[in-house]
Amino acid sequence: MFRLAQVSDPHFQSFRNVKLRDLLGKRALGGLNLLLMRRRKHNMALLHALLEDLPSRSVDHLALTGDLCNIALESEWAAALRWIEATQLPADRVTVIPGNHDAYVHKVVADGVFERMFAPFQTAELRVDNAVYPFVRLRGEVALVCTSTGVPTGDAGAWGRVGESQLARLESLLTAPEVRSRRRVVLIHHPPLVNRHGEERNLRDRVAVQALLARTGADLVLHGHDHRDFFNDLPGPGGTRIPVVGAGSASYDGPPDRRSRYHIFEIADAAITVITYAHDAASNKFSEFGRKVL
Numbered sequence: 001m002f003r004l005a006q007v008s009d010p011h012f013q014s015f016r017n018v019k020l021r022d023l024l025g026k027r028a029l030g031g032l033n034l035l036l037m038r039r040r041k042h043n044m045a046l047l048h049a050l051l052e053d054l055p056s057r058s059v060d061h062l063a064l065t066g067d068l069c070n071i072a073l074e075s076e077w078a079a080a081l082r083w084i085e086a087t088q089l090p091a092d093r094v095t096v097i098p099g100n101h102d103a104y105v106h107k108v109v110a111d112g113v114f115e116r117m118f119a120p121f122q123t124a125e126l127r128v129d130n131a132v133y134p135f136v137r138l139r140g141e142v143a144l145v146c147t148s149t150g151v152p153t154g155d156a157g158a159w160g161r162v163g164e165s166q167l168a169r170l171e172s173l174l175t176a177p178e179v180r181s182r183r184r185v186v187l188i189h190h191p192p193l194v195n196r197h198g199e200e201r202n203l204r205d206r207v208a209v210q211a212l213l214a215r216t217g218a219d220l221v222l223h224g225h226d227h228r229d230f231f232n233d234l235p236g237p238g239g240t241r242i243p244v245v246g247a248g249s250a251s252y253d254g255p256p257d258r259r260s261r262y263h264i265f266e267i268a269d270a271a272i273t274v275i276t277y278a279h280d281a282a283s284n285k286f287s288e289f290g291r292k293v294l
Contacts, residue, residue, distance in 0.1 A: 008224030043253035046260035066099025066189030091120035099189035103150030128169035160190035243294035
């Protein structure tokens with residue numbers, strides 16, 4: 001059995017060494033929103049509590065499914081890196097993909113800052129034409145198929161897109177023999193279906209992603225973005241069903257059903273079980289919130 005932890009949407013906060021010129025344009029509005037609202041919703045103390053809890057769960061691998069930052073500052077990603085290092089998991093046991101906040105401004109995306117900073121957690125056994133995304137990490141009986149949906153929208157939208165070229169490469173990787181022979185887990189930030197209405201926040205080419213998965217199949221799709229737990233499925237080949245699971249925000253300071261949480265997937269030959277651990281405000285500890293066989 002392979003135990004995979006999923007942590008999503010931590011939204012690390014840090015203005016360390018940030019200069020005024022770093023906060024121009026779209027970041028100015030996002031930074032103001034962070035100072036006035038988001039920093040109360042996303043509590044960094046909850047990430048420290050999660051960090052204390054995670055080692056007790058004996059996971060084989062940790063996947064972070066995007067939105068490690070708020071406004072794509074290197075200082076925010078540096079805080080995320082310190083958190084990852086504090087898990088004491090080696091880089092080959094941690095996988096990181098970006099979300100829409102990690103693609104907040106065009107220059108950061110063009111310069112590949114996220115990919116440079118998180119390069120140790122994106123090493124790959126398989127890529128197509130040396131493209132950055134998607135990539136595959138082979139870990140025992142599991143193949144982690146990692147995508148990017150982050151788009152520098154240039155406006156207040158939080159929508160995402162995989163894109164035609166990445167979709168073609170994704171199909172090639174999902175059908176590669178060394179991937180098909182393993183349990184295929186797709187990591188994607190935006191959900192490939194609609195959980196919350198509003199095209200300004202959803203995956204624009206989700207129909208194409210659904211069609212691809214219907215052709216190729218997969219054993220599990222993990223996403224973040226919606227800051228809530230979601231349990232859905234999509235059609236796979238030959239009438240099969242592909243579980244699609246969303247994780248709530250790891251830093252959200254809210255009611256019990258949305259409060260800081262993470263999933264652990266027990267991936268076995270016969271079944272996949274997901275266990276959700278959530279923070280309890282009274283004890284400042286994480287405990288089992290739910291369990292499902294997918």
